[in-house]
Amino acid sequence: MNAGAQESWPSPRSRSWRTLFVVAMVIASVFPVTISPHATSRLGTDAPTSRFQGKQGEVLFIEVPVADHAGEVTGQFLGRRVLFFPLRSQTYAGLLGIDMEDAPGQHELHVTIRHPGGRRKLIYPITVLPEAYPTQRMTLPKNKVELDAATLKRVRTEQQTLLSVFESVTPHPLWEGPCVEPVEGRVTGVFGSRRIINGYPRNPHSGEDIAAPTGTPVRAMNAGVVRMTIDHFFTGKGVIIDHGMGLFSMYFHLREIAVEQGQRVHRGQVIGTVGSTGRATGPHLHWGVRLNGAxxxxxxxxxxxLGR
Ligand SMILES: [Zn+2]
Structure with a gap:
């Protein structure tokens, strides 16, 4: 098949496009919060160039209409895989993560639907909107910022170890229902913040910090399998949970870890307690999420x- 981009677009009169539109309207009526412009996604009405849009760091819930017996539905967005799962009859759904540093502007999600009889391609225009991330200035002990050669080597090895977890993807959802907050506490609202540590710009903050007293229970945001428990220089004691479909959650700076690698956990299960291990300015949970690399x-x- 050698269809160009334009030929792959659903025509405004095609059944698939109408189905998509109807599905979007159904979502709009059932999940008003989900599709408000500030939340996760919006499907405009200007067919055929209707598009999803979301801010940097947001997640789009994308439904794809399929014939009855689609074998597999996969997507590509900015070089990352997007996996789809059967949601209901004739509909697959996928979670598309917009990385906190994806360039604002127009991009495309390429979806491939494989049937026993062949395959079909759909291209969804995706608009990435810029998020106004705050700048956060912090002061940390010099030995936690200016690393000696041995520590730098340790940190690099630990980063590779962490990244290796995300390479094994469970191709079906392990989650059960909507996500829950892992800790009740004061959310510091620093996801994506540009960090200036001891006067020098550093990597942006890739999670959310929730301040809570040492020893506060930390709960799994959803059901899944514990893929790794760590004790790293930056993260301190941490737990990484695989929720399936390329969705992973991370819990860092724990005082204690209450689960083991390979263990299945249910949504809300206590997996450890709040601490300040690793590089932390005080007791808090660093809660991070990776979605197919984003x-x-x-x-x-x-x-x-995410109800199921
Ligand atoms: Zn953090």
Whole structure:
């Protein structure tokens, strides 16, 4: 098949396009929060160039109409895979993570639907909107910022170890229903913030910090499998949970870890307690989420219709 981009677009009169539109309207009526412009996604009405849009760090819930017996539905967005799962009859759904540093502007989600009889391609225009991230200035002990050669080597190895977890993707959802907050506490609202540590710009903050007293229970945001427990220089004691479909959650700076690698956890299960291990200015939970390689705002997940 050698269809160009334009030929792959659903025609405004095609059944598939109408189905998509109807599905979008159904979502709009059932999940008003989900599709408000500030939340996760919006499907405009200017067919055929209707598009999804979301801010940096947000997650789009994308439904794809399929024939009855689609074998597999996969997508590509900015070089990252997007996986789709059967949602109901003739509909697959996928979670598309917009990385906190994806360039604002027009992009395309390429979806491939494989049937026993062949395959079909759809191209969804996706608009990435810029998020106004705050700048956060912090002062940390010199030995936590200016690393000696041995520590730098340790940090690099630990980063590779962490990244290796995300390479094994469970191709079906392990989550059960909507996500929950892992800790009740004061959310510091620093997801994506540009960090200036001891006067020097550093990597942006890829998670959310929730301040809570040492020893406060930390709960799994959803059901899944514990893929790794760590004790790293920056993260301190941490737990990484695989929720399926390329969705992983991370819990760092724990005082204690209450689960083991390979263990299944249910939504809300206590996996450890709040601490200040690793590089932390005080007791808090660092809650991070990776979605097929994209660093997304954990709170964006709580607005998704993950009911099953
Ligand atoms: Zn943090």
């Amino acid at each position: 660093r997304v705002d954990p709170y964006a997940l709580m607005r998704l219709p």
